[in-house]
Amino acid sequence: MGLNLRKNIKNPDDFYQELIDMQRNMNDDEVELMNAKLILILCNHIGDQEILSEAMRLARD
């Protein structure tokens, strides 16, 4: 089971709005810090190094 690139979030609009709303009143530094924390939290949740590497490559390219 590799990286899941198919639709996996039940209500995409709800999720997206929540993310954007949360950062609405933040300045750039706060946004960057929150994003970094979010990445770290999610990476730890996934844990699987192969999936993480694949995701990092996709994000870069």
Next chain:
Amino acid sequence: MLNTYTWPEYAYVQSDEQRNNQVKRHPAIIIGAGLIGLTAALECARHGIRSIILDDNNTVSIGSRAVCYAKRPLEILDRLGVADRMVEKGISWKVGKVFFKENLAYEFDLLPEEGHKMPAMINLQQYYCEEYLVDEVLRHSDMIDLRWKHKVISLTQHDDYTSLQVETPDGVFAMESDWLIACDGANSKTRELVHAEFTGKFFQDRFLIADVVMKANFPTERWFWFDPLFHRNQSALLHKQADDVWRLDFQMGWDTDPKEAVKPENVMPLIKAMLGSDVEFDLEWVSIYQFACRRIDNFRYGRIVFAGDAAHQVSPFGARGANTGIQDIDNLIWKLKLVMDGKASDQLLDSYNEERAFAADDNLLNSTRSTDFITPKSKGSRIFRNAVLELSKKYEFARPLVNSGRLSMPTPYIHSSLNTVDEDDFEGAMRPGTNCADAPIVVDGKDGWLLNNLGDGFTVLVFGDKPEDAVIKSGDISAKVIRIGHDIQDKAGLLNTRYDGRDGSVYLIRPDHHVAARFRKFDKNKILAALNRAVGQ
């Protein structure tokens, strides 16, 4: 400045060969009486190799240098007779605290495993360590000739020896040696003279290192700050050494003027800000360093071998320089002895490069990773670093990502050509290429330790009472058989656990106390094949 330590001044003595103007050929010359050269001479003596050490100075390490010594190098120094003194004088510690800004981010405990003779880590000023080594060297004056104020200025390599030009207060004279062990430090002249490459990374940063004397009630812990309020956007470290001396370390940034930074009017406010203005202290030493991570392209140039900082330089985060240099010597000298005695081909020494370059690369990787975390090189990496530190205050998962220096652990030679690959199933860490874990034993009715009983040659360690043979021989190479449960007793059952020692299991152990091979059954032919392989045949 206050000195808690008086540097010994060792006497220069003119040698007979210089006085008589007579060129002599020696079996082994060691260049440099630093921590690694002194260790090399003692290990040579233990293996019956006579050596001469040449050092351009006449005292032990000056200034702020190594502080932390880890278990494996202490085990090596223990067989050379100096570890007890170091442990007694040194500071044992196990708790480390990491602060981010004004808060504690997290705390760790080294949780040293029970049942090892040597502690996980001690702190001791490098000059004490070297002084104890010199004392021990002087006790072996029949085997070691330690010559102060002897500076190697040039050399010529021949097929089977090297000739040297050496400068002393009495002028320049020539010496020859079958083998040369270059332990002349990070700026090795020997390395330059053989035109070796010494490449890697220089970090664009400077660190102010201060040793201060104070009686303050700070706990015996390692304190590391990221971006503290007293030193914004930089890192800082506080760690205890012997004699109420404390090591302070301040990251200063690349733009700092090194000459200005060390002036008392600039240093004192910085230290006061860290310790608190009510803490009384005296400065013992202040200096500024730029760190590098690099290594020599080959640890062996014909009959010249390199060890210690001459072969590799690492940033001090994680305390690896001296620790790994001592392990170079552990790896080198038994091989040199077999080659000198004609019992192994000189190709065995290529495995010194193979194994120790592998270990050096591992150390360089670890030191570079720590340095990258402590001194982020880009905006993005700084953001991630700070995110990790913030998360670590609350969440366990983030703590292992914090890297304020990983403690020095030995690098197992897992891919070494001297190993015999496992055929049988084993649990535990003792796979071929790994240094042997210690364990308490009973021998002749007395308590002891496994490592102290392994000796200086090969050992066949057998769980159970077979075979009858006391030694196993392949040509000139022999291995002493030690039967657990018979010759020695597994006092706490830890040998069994650490080695997965089901009855009948056999380990072939190298003279440097690393596992060469292991089997579930005693099969002499297999052991002989592994023995041959372990000496490069």
